[in-house]
Structure formats: structure tokens, C-alpha cells
Amino acid sequence: MPRQANAVDFWRGFALVSIFVNHIPGIWFERLTHRNFSISDSAELFVFLAGWSLGLLASSRSAATNSALLVFRLGGRAVTIYAAQILISSIALALLASAAYAFDNPLILEWHNAAAIFQDPALTHIGLVLLSHHLGYFDILPLYVVLMLTAPAIAMLDRFARPALLPLSFALYFAALMVPFTARTWPVEGQWFFNPFTWQTMFVLGFVLSRDIGVGAIVRRHIDGIRIAALPLVAVTALMVVWNWFPDPTALPEPKLLILNGKSFLTPIRLLQFLALIAVFSAMYGVFAPYVPWLTEFLSSLGRNSLNVFCVASVLSLLGQIIRYRYAGSFIVDALVVFVGISLLWVTATVSEWRERQKSQV
């Protein structure tokens, strides 16, 4: 039986739907996602909850008693995510090629960093396999793979040197911001969209805050006070986003990345705002869940099957872009794309759970 609806799965489902919509640039419904009112967006939520899940796994009874088993499971998870990235990238390339042929428009082959694959396939295929070449909007799973590869180290640090985990993570975070440095792409010269050296902190924070011990325990004890303190920050930053009240980045003192708002480097303002946002909104689930059980169950089912749903959402987002190009995106087209897309995400989650049930019965 799938686990019951809960806040973590619900918010992960929420992040997946937001990612699906936000990855269709220009679609009407884009204006309804929370990034229009928040400095951070669904990417932060997705990575934070990935860290949270890792924390839950690391504290499970079997993992707690057997470190080797935990490392093995985490390594296996990294391989699964890697395989998913290769699969969805291949499907995306086939979709782009099909659309280019179907609509007699070779420009489509240039979408989303795909040009290098079609023009320099030998080197770029190596880049795809090495995760040094990412298609546009297919760039969060490479980050997830790297984070999961570091997950055994995170879990072992937590087990054997817990006080060092968060300071080490923040040391790397601030070093990456102040030097600054990031991961490079190859063979097309550039940078990873999600800097793994800074985004690891979001993952580690998810891990640490999921636990009932250490920092997680302290936060739980003081959550009411934290929420009160976080509320003005959420409100002010919402106004900053709506009215575009951001300082001119050229006028900021060095090191600028400590102050400005940048997604690639997950700058401190984004990190802080995200933490404030989840402090406030984590209280909401318990309030509205009883009144909208269908929504709770729906989003939780997506969240329970997050990797499968994420993969299908990524491919459907690209398909949505192609449909909008072909049918000159009107509100009706946009509504159909979103409705059919979200329905297919639900089908994905349902089929995934049906398969799990079948496996458990064998």
C-alpha cells in the first residue's frame, strides 16, 4: 500500500506541478506559480525535499544499524537518477528531431542546447554521458545525481561527526560564492545552471532539518517563534518580487554574490527567503489538508512517485512547448496543455503505485 498523504509528499507534488508549468516558457499559467511572489521557486523546494528524503532514509531503522547497507542504497539511488537523466535527455532529443522534421523547421534542433548534439554528436554524446552537457530545462537531475553521489559522505558525516556536517557544507557554499567557482560544462563552454557547490547546502539543510536530532530538533522546538520571525521576511520579499525592488547588482559591494539575487549560485537571499517560506508554509498543510482531501491525495501521490513524475513532467513540458509553437499558444491551447499534462502526471503516479503493488504481491 502506498503511504498515506503527508506534508512532505504534498509539497513535493506541488513542486513537481510548478516545475512542469514553469518549464513551458510563455504559457499563461506560468503567472500563477509561486515564483511570481517568491524569490525562491520550485527548484529550491525540489532539492530541499530531496535532502529531506535522504534524512528520513538515513534515520530509518535498517539504515541506522547498517552503514554499508545505507551507502549501497544511496549509491543505487544515484545510479537510478543518472539513468533517468540519460533516458529523458534521449527522449527530448528525439522529440526535438521529430518536431523539426514534422514542421520542416531545423531551428527546433537548436532549442535548449540541443544544437551541439546534432552538429557535433561525437563529443557532445560523451558530454551527455559525463553529465557535462545538459539540455536546457533538463539540468536539475545532473545536480541531483551529484548530490546523491555525495549522499553517502553526508550520511556518514552525520553518523560519525554530526557537528561538522553543516559547517562544512556552509564553508563550501561561502567559498563558492566568494571566490567564486562553479562546475563547467563541456564540450560547449559554459557553466552548470545549478552550481553544485552552492546548491549542496540546500540538500544538506533538507537532510539536517528532517532529523529529530541536532539542528532539526532545535528548529522543531522553536518553530512557532521562527514562523513569527519568518512572516515579515516572506511578505517583504514577495513585495520585492512583485514590484521588482532589487538593488542594482553593479552598485553592490564585493563579493557581490553574497548580496545579489541569483538562482545559479543559490545566493544567500534566496536561501534565507526559502527557509522563511517553508517555515511559514509548513504550517499551512495541517490547516487546509482536511478541507481539500482530493487535492492533498492528488499532490501527495505525485510526490510519492517523484522521480517518475519528474521525468514525465520534463518530457511533457518540452512537448507542451512544441504544441504551443505549432498551435500559436492561446489561452485555450495553454489550458489544454496544462490540463492534459497534469492528468498524465497523475496517470504516471497511479501506474507507478500499481506496479509497486504488483511487485510486492509477487
Add this chain to the structure above:
Amino acid sequence: MGLGALLAAAQLASRAPAALAQTDSQLPTVSKECGEIAAAATPLPHGAAALRDRKQLRILAIGASSASMLGGSRDTMPLLEQILERSIKGLDVEVINRGVSGELAAAAAERLKIEVALNHPDVILWQVGTNDAFAQVPVEDFETTVKDMLQWLRKHNVDAILIGLHYMKQLATHEHYQAIRASLRRIVAAEGVLRIGRYESSEILARTLREEGHPEPSTFGLNEGGYNCMAQYLARAIAVGLFAKPPAQPTP
């Protein structure tokens, strides 16, 4: 473009090679197979100041498919950098590629401010319009975004060069694509920035090929040869812009 503007452009283009020759440099050539490019000679005052003061030019490429503007093979420095350094004696060119494929103008503009703050470029190469056209971004929104960004760049002493939309015969009747293209031309006229009009150039090249009885390539400019042509167009336009004197201000 009005007659006055055309005359001014012609005057600038004729002055630039002479100024280049004085520095023992030469105007980069564009190979014959690339054809001519539609780009009025537009001064790049901040790039020129960097050349004069530091003998260094920092170029930041942003937009949908920035790698396609820079040209060259994977193992060498971008062709644009090579041509400029070869043509302008003593000039050290640094090209920074910050393109994110598939990005719309609004997202690129937001990121561009950060990139300007972090990298302090003298010249921005912004490939803009194609993704917005495909994503059906309303023309007014697109125009406001690009105009605001160009004004911001001017205020921050950065020259901008816009690389316009691709030419595709199949897109000649695509309503929104053509609307975004027209909008870009309006922006360029209003803001007085340099635009590399590859659509017009490719269109002329296609017409010439047709008239000469040659088949028109189905993938216009979307290959290494096309990218190298773009790098050559850009190098020439930048060299002209660096040495072109701004038109004299009319006396009141």
C-alpha cells in the same frame, strides 16, 4: 531607416577603416560564401574606450544559443576572439559565454544584470527574439524587456550588439515570428544599437542562390559554417564600431 540615418551609417563605415589603418590594424574580412551582413556601422564607445585605455576588450555573450555566435572549433579559442585579435594589433579580447539555451528575453535580461556586475564586460552580444517568437511572448512585453535592458546597459557604460532572428523560408509567413522580428527592428531604431541582421542577409543569400539555380540550404546558418560566418560578421561589426567616431551632435 531614413536617408539621414543611411548617410550617417555610410559615413561611419567609411571612416572606420581609415582609423583602423592608423593603428596598423585592418578591418576583418568576411569570407565570400558568408555573403554580406545587414548591419549599420554603429559606434561602440565603451568598447573603444576599453581598447584605448586597457588594450583589452571584454565581450559577454548571452542569449538563446550564444555558442553559435562565437564560431570556431572546440579546441581553439572562439573564432570571434581570434579574428579580432588578429585584426586589431595589440588588442587582447576575452569572450565570456553565458548563454542559456532556450531562455526568453525576460529571463536573460534578469541574468544579464548579474553577469554585468560580476564580469564587467565592455560589449554585450545578445542573441534575442527566436525563443520569444516560438514561445508566443506578447510583442509589447518583448519590446519593453529588451528596451529596458538596453537602456540599463547604456546607463552602465556597456555597449550592446543584438543578434537578430534566424532566417528560415518556412518562417516567412509565421505571424508571431515576423512580429517579433519587426519589433526588434523598432527597438534598434529607437535605441540606436547595433543589430546583426542575419535574417536579411540569409534571405538575400537564399534569393541569390535561387536565382543562380542552386538549391537553397534547408538549414540556413545552423551548422559550423554558419556559426563561423556569424563570428566573422560580428568581428567586422565590432571592429567598425570600435573605430567609428560617433556622429557629430547637431548644434542647437
